[in-house]
Amino acid sequence: xxxxxxxxxxxxxxxxxxxxxxxxxxxxxxxxxxxxxxxxxxxxxxxxxxxxxxxxxxxxxxxxxxxxxxxxxxxxxxxxxxxxxxxxxxxxxxxxxxxxxxxxxxxxxxxxxxxxxxxxxxxxxxxxxxxxxxxxxxxxxxxxxxxxxxxxxxxxxxxxxxxxxxxxxxxxxxxxxxxxxxxxxxxxxxxxxxxxxxxxxxxxxxxxxxxxxxxxxxxxxxxxxxxxxxxxxxxxxxxxxxxxxxxxxxxxxxxxxxxxxxxxxxxxxxxxxxxxxxxxxxxxxxxxxxxxxxxxx
Amino acid sequence: xxxxxxxxxxxxxxxxxxxxxxxxxxxxxxxxxxxxxxxxxxxxxxxxxxxxxxxxxxxxxxxxxxxxxxxxxxxxxxxxxxxxxxxxxxxxxxxxxxxxxxxxxxxxxxxxxxxxxxxxxxxxxxxxxxxxxxxxxxxxxxxxxxxxxxxxxxxxxxxxxxxxxxxxxxxxxxxxxxxxxxxxxxxxxxxxxxxxxxxxxxxxxxxxxxxxxxxxxxxxxxxxxxxxxxxxxxxxxxxxxxxxxxxxxxxxxxxxxxxxxxxxxxxxxxxxxxxxxxxxxxxxxxxxxxxxxxxxx
Numbered sequence: 001x002x003x004x005x006x007x008x009x010x011x012x013x014x015x016x017x018x019x020x021x022x023x024x025x026x027x028x029x030x031x032x033x034x035x036x037x038x039x040x041x042x043x044x045x046x047x048x049x050x051x052x053x054x055x056x057x058x059x060x061x062x063x064x065x066x067x068x069x070x071x072x073x074x075x076x077x078x079x080x081x082x083x084x085x086x087x088x089x090x091x092x093x094x095x096x097x098x099x100x101x102x103x104x105x106x107x108x109x110x111x112x113x114x115x116x117x118x119x120x121x122x123x124x125x126x127x128x129x130x131x132x133x134x135x136x137x138x139x140x141x142x143x144x145x146x147x148x149x150x151x152x153x154x155x156x157x158x159x160x161x162x163x164x165x166x167x168x169x170x171x172x173x174x175x176x177x178x179x180x181x182x183x184x185x186x187x188x189x190x191x192x193x194x195x196x197x198x199x200x201x202x203x204x205x206x207x208x209x210x211x212x213x214x215x216x217x218x219x220x221x222x223x224x225x226x227x228x229x230x231x232x233x234x235x236x237x238x239x240x241x242x243x244x245x246x247x248x249x250x251x252x253x254x255x256x257x258x259x260x261x262x263x264x265x266x267x268x269x270x271x272x273x274x275x276x277x278x279x280x281x282x283x284x285x286x287x288x289x290x291x292x293x294x295x296x297x
Numbered sequence: 298x299x300x301x302x303x304x305x306x307x308x309x310x311x312x313x314x315x316x317x318x319x320x321x322x323x324x325x326x327x328x329x330x331x332x333x334x335x336x337x338x339x340x341x342x343x344x345x346x347x348x349x350x351x352x353x354x355x356x357x358x359x360x361x362x363x364x365x366x367x368x369x370x371x372x373x374x375x376x377x378x379x380x381x382x383x384x385x386x387x388x389x390x391x392x393x394x395x396x397x398x399x400x401x402x403x404x405x406x407x408x409x410x411x412x413x414x415x416x417x418x419x420x421x422x423x424x425x426x427x428x429x430x431x432x433x434x435x436x437x438x439x440x441x442x443x444x445x446x447x448x449x450x451x452x453x454x455x456x457x458x459x460x461x462x463x464x465x466x467x468x469x470x471x472x473x474x475x476x477x478x479x480x481x482x483x484x485x486x487x488x489x490x491x492x493x494x495x496x497x498x499x500x501x502x503x504x505x506x507x508x509x510x511x512x513x514x515x516x517x518x519x520x521x522x523x524x525x526x527x528x529x530x531x532x533x534x535x536x537x538x539x540x541x542x543x544x545x546x547x548x549x550x551x552x553x554x555x556x557x558x559x560x561x562x563x564x565x566x567x568x569x570x571x572x573x574x575x576x577x578x579x580x581x582x583x584x585x586x587x588x589x590x591x592x593x594x
Contacts, residue, residue: 135525155523184522194517197510198524202531205502207586208563212556213494214589215563220491224592225481226452227495228432232593233530234499239590242583246576257571259509264564266505266512267557274554279543285508286539292507293536295521296529 015041017175018105022078024071024093026050026059027244028137029109030084031146034064036179039148047074058143075100080175083108088247091119098125105168107132111195112251113159113188127165130172133157133191134181135199139239156181159188196255201263203237203245204256210238312338314472315402319375321368321390323347323356324541325434326406327381328443331361333476336445344371355440372397377472380405385544388416395422402465404429408492409548410456410485424462427469430454430488431478432496436536453478456485493552498560500534500542501553507535 021043023030030048037043048065050056056068075081075097083090083097087110097106098120106129108116113131120126136154138145156176161169173183186194213235217223249256273282318340320327327345334340345362347353353365372378372394380387380394384407394403395417403426405413410428417423433451435442453473458466470480483491510532514520546553570579 135523137525137527139527154525157523184519190517194520194523197513197520198528201509202506202527204564204567205506205531207583208560208567209499209502210586210589211582212498212560212563214585215559216494216556220487222481223491223494226432226454226491227592228434228451230434230436230499230534231495233533234502235589236530236593237527238586239593240583240587242580242587245583246580249571249579250574250576253571253574257568259513260564260568260571262512263505263509264561264568266509267501267561267564270501270505271554271557271561274546274550274557277550279547282546283539283543286504286537286542288511289504289507289535290537290539292511292532295524296533296536 015178016044017171017178018043018078018080020045020047020078021080021082022047022049022069022074023065023082023084024049024074024097025083025085025089026055026064026143027084028141028145028147029134029150030082031059031062031064031143032136032148032150033082033084033109033134034059035146035148036151040178042175042178043080045077047078049074055143062143062146064143064146071097072100075104078104080104080171081106083110086244086247087112087116087251090116091251094120094129095123098123098129101125101128104128105130105171107172109134111199111248113191115251117160117163117188121163126163128168130161130164130168131159131188132172132176133159133195134176139237141241141244151176152180154181155184157184157186157191157194159186159191161185192252193255196252196259200248200252200256201259203240204249204260205263206235206237206240210235312475313341314468314475315340315375315377317342317344317375318377318379319344319346319366319371320362320379320381321346321371321394322380322382322386323352323361323440324381325438325442325444326431326447327379328356328359328361328440329433329445329447330379330381330406330431331356332443332445333448337475339472339475340377342374344375346371352440359440359443361440361443368394369397372401375401377401377468378403380407383541383544384409384413384548387413388548391417391426392420395420395426398422398425401425402427402468404469406431408496408545410488412548414457414460414485418460423460425465427458427461427465428456428485429469429473430456430492431473436534438538438541448473449477451478452481454481454483454488454491456483456488458482489549490552493549493556497545497549497553498556500537501546501557502560503532503534503537507532 026048046065047069048059049071059065090110134151134156136150323345343362344366345356346368356362431448431453433447
């Protein structure tokens with residue numbers, strides 16, 4: 001961990017931004033960041049930290065990281081610390097990590113921001129932390145879920161950056177830019193509202209659809225024989241891990257509740273039109289929904 | 298149109314099942330059937346019928362069909378007539394088509410079955426009709442949406458086959474088997490209940506999600522910048538055409554209403570757990586939803 005040496009290396013090599021990178025939490029996102037670091041040569045050494053020995057072994061076997069370390073050693077050795085645990089663990093760990101850092105830069109990659117930033121708002125080392133959310137993922141979890149190019153051409157949100165040191169922000173921006181991500185800036189509340197709309201509600205919707213059809217399957221064993229691509233894509237996210245998602249819903253409870261109410265109201269609107277046989281208005285609603293094409297690929 | 302000659306050809310060629318095939322409705326499904334017929338050599342001549350001159354031209358340019366014809370000539374010339382229009386048009390057209398057939402086999406490929414089968418239940422040529430539903434599709438429509446291999450390894454449902462002539466059923470089974478489809482059999486009501494669960498509700502859910510987020514976009518212009526793969530997959534079906542889907546919801550109104558009520562209830566359960574801060578039960582529901590993995594790929 002030597003910021004000056006590190007910057008020299010960046011100059012000579014043109015790519016390395018942090019000499020040693022510690023990844024706390026070797027799951028889908030942590031593992032995919034490790035892959036991106038290797039692909040783009042953004043660091044020289046990758047240290048992994050994970051409570052699960054199974055995940056430790058998998059991450060080593062998959063060569064996601066160079067070695068496993070304790071949290072304390074990882075913090076000491078690293079130039080960049082990437083916090084990639086479930087968001088409830090982040091809120092516990094981040095203050096402890098900031099207690100130990102001097103010049104190390106710390107980022108999180110979590111799906112909620114308000115609670116996390118509150119937890120360290122007055123920490124003397126607040127400046128070393130940059131809150132980030134790379135908007136990418138899949139329904140799978142663990143080191144084996146890590147994939148190449150997960151982040152390319154995706155968006156990463158930086159939150160509350162005016163409370164991070166400008167130097168740390170610049171390094172983190174470079175880190176994500178080299179991973180070919182587009183950077184956006186939001187305050188933590190706006191971030192949490194946005195993710196409630198474009199990510200969290202999709203997950204609840206998928207969980208609920210899966211449960212609705214699984215419930216029916218108790219009577220009708222063959223119901224899934226007919227399920228085709230449309231069903232698969234709307235319930236794909238229902239495979240997502242509760243260990244990751246429950247903490248997100250817990251932390252973003254109020255915004256998720258608002259969006260869930262709106263979604264239920266929209267479904268109730270379709271329901272009411274069906275009841276009233278008002279297929280003219282039903283048609284108009286679908287036409288309106290179709291305008292989503294300008295956003296989706 | 299000569300069934301005997303046709304059967305001879307099948308014997309000598311081993312693959313052609315119907316010499317001349319007429320496709321009524323040159324959209325995603327009709328066009329993809331034409332592609333499958335060509336790929337597997339299931340017919341010698343493909344005739345297309347469509348009210349839209351734009352679709353006629355596109356289908357010819359894409360070489361989906363050999364030529365365009367009037368409905369009457371197509372019926373007269375064809376050995377197999379594939380009805381691939383929206384389901385409301387099917388209910389109008391099928392009795393008229395059956396009025397004109399002698400030995401021609403007629404199939405539909407629609408997403409609802411009860412109303413259609415009711416419409417021709419007592420037709421003297423009922424036996425020439427086989428009700429089928431290849432469970433495959435995308436959110437796109439028109440001849441340009443036709444794709445290769447849409448049907449391979451997918452399921453096709455035959456309904457009410459005991460009212461079709463055994464010979465017609467056998468030919469249609471061979472037709473779909475050669476397209477590498479797996480055949481299931483359901484009565485029309487069971488079919489309509491199943492599709493309400495594994496297809497129709499997914500579409501309403503996607504339309505509603507799209508509308509919920511589009512509504513929010515009126516205040517928050519940048520909301521979609523953050524939308525990632527999870528959002529895309531849950532709202533993909535929201536691009537689906539109202540011309541195709543409104544008639545489906547209309548015909549399957551009662552079953553769709555039942556499933557929609559169940560889905561809204563399941564969402565309300567998640568809502569209630571959020572309100573009560575009961576994240577233990579929330580966790581259990583997600584774990585239960587996760588069991589969908591055994592069904593999805």
